[in-house]
Amino acid sequence: MTLDLKPEVAAALKTLAAAQGLSVEDYIEQMVEKELPRDAQDAADSDEGSGMVWEDGLYVYRTGRPLPVSVVDDAIRRVREERAQHILGEDS
Numbered sequence: 001m002t003l004d005l006k007p008e009v010a011a012a013l014k015t016l017a018a019a020q021g022l023s024v025e026d027y028i029e030q031m032v033e034k035e036l037p038r039d040a041q042d043a044a045d046s047d048e049g050s051g052m053v054w055e056d057g058l059y060v061y062r063t064g065r066p067l068p069v070s071v072v073d074d075a076i077r078r079v080r081e082e083r084a085q086h087i088l089g090e091d092s
Helices: 007-019 024-035 040-047 069-088
Strands: 052-055 058-061
Touching (some): 007 024
Antiparallel strands (some): 052 058
């Protein structure tokens, strides 16, 4: 397979690959493998419309729509409160 890339993109890929100790070809192959389903079963599952995809070691449910801002804000607030309680203790 041949990719036609802009020179600045090719240079950036070369830099990123070198930082990982890889050839550009190996670096691109790793990038592509991360985006592909783990196996044929994952591919079949995603074709069934479940919305579940394997991403960075976790199953993620994709709906194709962004979460409402309030849901994200509430989740961030709860995580910050839990972290503060963990760091400062339950009496804070």
